[in-house]
Amino acid sequence: MLKAYWRDFVRFIPLLIELTARDFKLKYRRSFLGIVWSMLNPLLIMIVITSMFSILLKSPPSDMPFAVYYITGSTLFSFFSEATSSSMTSVIMNASLIKKVYIPKYIFALEKCAFSFINMLLSSIAMLMVVAFYVIQGNICPHITMFLIFIPLFFTFIFTVGIGLILSALTVFFRDIMHIWNVITTIWMYATPIMYPVELLRNHGLEWVIKLNPMFYFVDDFRNLMINGIVPDMSHFLLSFIICSVVLSGGLLLFKKVQDRFILHI
Amino acid sequence: MNTSDEKMIVSLDNVSMHFNMSGEKLDSLKEYFIKLLKRQLFFKKYVALENISFKICKGDVFGIVGLNGSGKSTTLKIISGILKPTKGKVSVQGTIAPLIELGAGFDLELTARENIYLNGAVLGHSKKIMREKFDDIVEFSEMQNFLDVPMKNYSSGMVARIAFSVATMVRPEILIVDEILAVGDFQFQEKCNKRIEEMMEGGTTIILVSHSIEQIEALCNKVMWLEKGKIRMIGGVDEVCSAYKNS
Numbered sequence: 001m002l003k004a005y006w007r008d009f010v011r012f013i014p015l016l017i018e019l020t021a022r023d024f025k026l027k028y029r030r031s032f033l034g035i036v037w038s039m040l041n042p043l044l045i046m047i048v049i050t051s052m053f054s055i056l057l058k059s060p061p062s063d064m065p066f067a068v069y070y071i072t073g074s075t076l077f078s079f080f081s082e083a084t085s086s087s088m089t090s091v092i093m094n095a096s097l098i099k100k101v102y103i104p105k106y107i108f109a110l111e112k113c114a115f116s117f118i119n120m121l122l123s124s125i126a127m128l129m130v131v132a133f134y135v136i137q138g139n140i141c142p143h144i145t146m147f148l149i150f151i152p153l154f155f156t157f158i159f160t161v162g163i164g165l166i167l168s169a170l171t172v173f174f175r176d177i178m179h180i181w182n183v184i185t186t187i188w189m190y191a192t193p194i195m196y197p198v199e200l201l202r203n204h205g206l207e208w209v210i211k212l213n214p215m216f217y218f219v220d221d222f223r224n225l226m227i228n229g230i231v232p233d234m235s236h237f238l239l240s241f242i243i244c245s246v247v248l249s250g251g252l253l254l255f256k257k258v259q260d261r262f263i264l265h266i
Numbered sequence: 267m268n269t270s271d272e273k274m275i276v277s278l279d280n281v282s283m284h285f286n287m288s289g290e291k292l293d294s295l296k297e298y299f300i301k302l303l304k305r306q307l308f309f310k311k312y313v314a315l316e317n318i319s320f321k322i323c324k325g326d327v328f329g330i331v332g333l334n335g336s337g338k339s340t341t342l343k344i345i346s347g348i349l350k351p352t353k354g355k356v357s358v359q360g361t362i363a364p365l366i367e368l369g370a371g372f373d374l375e376l377t378a379r380e381n382i383y384l385n386g387a388v389l390g391h392s393k394k395i396m397r398e399k400f401d402d403i404v405e406f407s408e409m410q411n412f413l414d415v416p417m418k419n420y421s422s423g424m425v426a427r428i429a430f431s432v433a434t435m436v437r438p439e440i441l442i443v444d445e446i447l448a449v450g451d452f453q454f455q456e457k458c459n460k461r462i463e464e465m466m467e468g469g470t471t472i473i474l475v476s477h478s479i480e481q482i483e484a485l486c487n488k489v490m491w492l493e494k495g496k497i498r499m500i501g502g503v504d505e506v507c508s509a510y511k512n513s
Contacts, residue, residue, distance in 0.1 A: 015387035022384060026375055100370035101388055102347035102362070176295045260350040264285065 008104050015103065019111040020118065038122035039129075042078065046071045046130065053195065064227055065139050067130055072223045073194035075120060075127045076152070080160050080215060081185040083116035087164030088171050088181055095266035105259050106252070109168040113161045131227070143229030151237065152222040158244040159214055165251030169258050172265050192216055214243045274359070275440060275471050276322040276345055281354030283315040283340055283495075314340045315351070315495045322488070324439075327472045329486035329503065331479065331510050336492040338475045342366060342442050345473065360439030360471075363389060367444070368429035374418040378409060378428055381417055385432045399435045406457070407431040427454060434461055440471045483507050 028034040050067045057066075090108035091098070098105060134140050171177045192215045193201065201210055210216045217240050224230040315337045322328045330338045343349040344356055346364045371388035372381045382403055386396040404410055407427040417425060434441070441462070466472060466485075476482055482489060482503070489506040491499040499506050 011390045012387075014392050015390070017393070018384045018387040022373055022376060022380070025380065026373075029375070097371055097388065099348065100367050101364055103388065174295045174298065263349060 012104055012107055016107055016111050016114065019107070020115045023111075023115045024118075035122065038119050039126040042071065042075060042123040043126040043129070046074070046126075049074075049195065065134050068134055068140060068227060069223070070195060071127045071130050072226055073192070073219050075123055076156055076219050076222050077189055077192055077194055077215060078123070079116055079120035080156060080163075081189065082119070083113045083160045084163050084167055085181060085185065086116060087112035087161075088167040088178060090164075091168045091172050091262060092175075092266055098266060099263060105262060106165060106255055109164045109255075110161060113157065113164050116160075117157055140227060141229075143225075143227075145225045145229050145231055146227075148225045148231065149222055152218045152225065152240070155240040155244050156215075156218045156222075158248050159218070162244070162247030162249075162251035165248075165255045169251075169255045169262075172262050173258070188213070188215065192219055194219065214240070214247075217243070273324045274321055275324045275326075276359075276473070277320075277357050278341075278344070279319050279355040279357075281315060281318045281344060281351045281356060282313065283337070283344065283349065284352045285312045285314055313495050315344070318354070318492075318495075318497060320490055320497065320500055322471060322473065324471055325469050326488055327466055327474065327486045329482040329489040330473070330475045330492060331477075331482060331489060331506070332492035332498075335494075337495045338492055339366075339444060341492070342444055342473065342475060345440075346442055358440070361390070362440045362442060363433050363436075363438035364442045365430070365433050365444065366442060368426045368433070372417055372425065372429070374420075375416055377414050377416055378420070379413045382428065382432055385429070386436075389433065389436070391436055395436060403428075403431045403435045406435070406461075408454075423451065423454075430458055434465070437465060437468060437470060440473065441465060442473045444475045445477065479507055479511060 024035070028037065031037065033040065046067055049070055053066055053070075087109040090112045091105060094108050097103065131140070131142075135142050167177060167181065191209050191213050193210070198210065198220070201207060217236060221232045221236060221240070224232055318337075318341065330341060332338050340349065342364070343366070344351050345358060346362050346366070347358070348364075348366075371385045373384060376384065382400065383393065383396050386399075387393070404413065407430075409424060409428060412420070412424065417428075420428075443462070462472065462485075472485075474482065474485060486503050488501070489503050489510075490497060491506050491510050499509055
């Protein structure tokens with residue numbers, strides 16, 4: 001049974017690659033700077049936010065420069081929000097295909113996550129540039145632990161795929177989700193310490209928000225490995241692992257359960 | 267006719283397909299809960315296929331005839347795995363190339379070159395196979411001069427040429443054809459017919475839906491006649507076709 005699923009998946013890996021390539025081609029077709037925008041965009045947003053906050057806030061969120069603090073968190077979170085919103089509509093968008101050819105339908109949600117992930121890897125270059133800038137300035141020093149960032153990245157990816165599968169399946173039946181998800185990701189972003197220090201929530205007695213927010217663990221581990229040179233303790237990784245397994249298997253099961261009815265609703 | 271199990275390539279066993287005929291689609295949560303509360307979530311059931319059983323052997327050219335709405339396309343979609351039947355068992359041995367609607371996998375913003383690879387992947391072919399077959403595909407479609415033009419600028423005949431070439435280039439074990447033989451100009455149509463005949467000689471199993479009884483008579487060896495979701499008659503081409511014409 002599982003073997004059959006695996007064979008089906010392997011057979012459609014070329015499709016996964018082709019669809020991802022299509023998204024890239026269409027995203028940057030006829031643009032002068034092309035793929036450079038994937039790096040330039042987060043950099044420009046960072047500059048805007050940093051200048052805004054340096055006017056509004058007198059104290060930086062931690063001992064690291066705000067620009068570094070912000071861009072490490074936002075790189076990860078933008079991936080999450082971009083990937084979930086695009087995989088949410090992926091099944092509906094490919095209705096014409098689903099109605100005419102047999103394709104394992106989760107491919108579409110997975111493809112959107114993969115596309116956003118590659119996009120994030122490109123925008124990580126912007127993040128590395130900012131980090132390098134502050135290293136040269138002497139504000140922060142580089143740590144060998146930054147080579148471990150693939151661990152929180154991997155967890156974020158799995159978590160995102162799980163959420164993406166759930167959203168794409170439910171959106172077929174309830175289009176309302178398309179409208180509300182944007183609001184939810186905004187709330188979610190403010191519930192994750194990206195622009196403000198973790199202490200801010202602690203001081204307001206809102207620590208439970210962090211504890212319930214899987215994205216916090218990923219972002220925090222990511223930052224610690226990238227900038228602070230701290231390897232999170234195993235319990236953090238274990239917790240991330242459990243969260244990811246639960247969300248991914250939940251997503252897969254839900255998707256599998258309802259996918260045969262997609263065609264009647266798209 | 268040999269019906270031993272090893273030569274069986276498609277078999278449908280007591281397959282039924284029901285659709286919900288709720289006048290409108292429920293696309294929003296609000297509607298869903300209102301209807302749930304009003305207990306209006308019981309849909310009218312529409313039976314598209316009822317207890318269909320038949321077998322297709324390797325090398326058969328199997329025709330399906332019937333009036334509009336008799337369940338022909340539903341049957342094809344069930345065989346190709348697009349629809350899951352409500353009841354019953356379907357077993358298919360071998361790869362399927364569905365020519366249900368030409369150009370379904372195309373993204374018209376992309377060029378023909380890009381679309382050929384994309385469509386190949388949609389059909390489950392690896393990039394390596396597609397690279398090998400690419401020149402053949404282009405040659406068959408005769409679209410050499412328009413390869414790098416976005417397909418939104420193509421005429422429908424040109425799109426169909428590319429689509430047919432991709433779908434039939436890698437020889438499938440089962441080819442499903444739903445009324446598409448009217449592709450492009452008459453020269454290309456002849457080419458398509460020739461290719462399908464080549465496939466038949468090469469042992470590909472073909473499932474053909476057509477309203478043209480002449481076409482069915484010319485190509486098929488077995489025919490199934492569907493009427494309102496049930497099998498009215500199944501058997502050799504001559505007896506079924508003559509009964510169908512006299513009905």
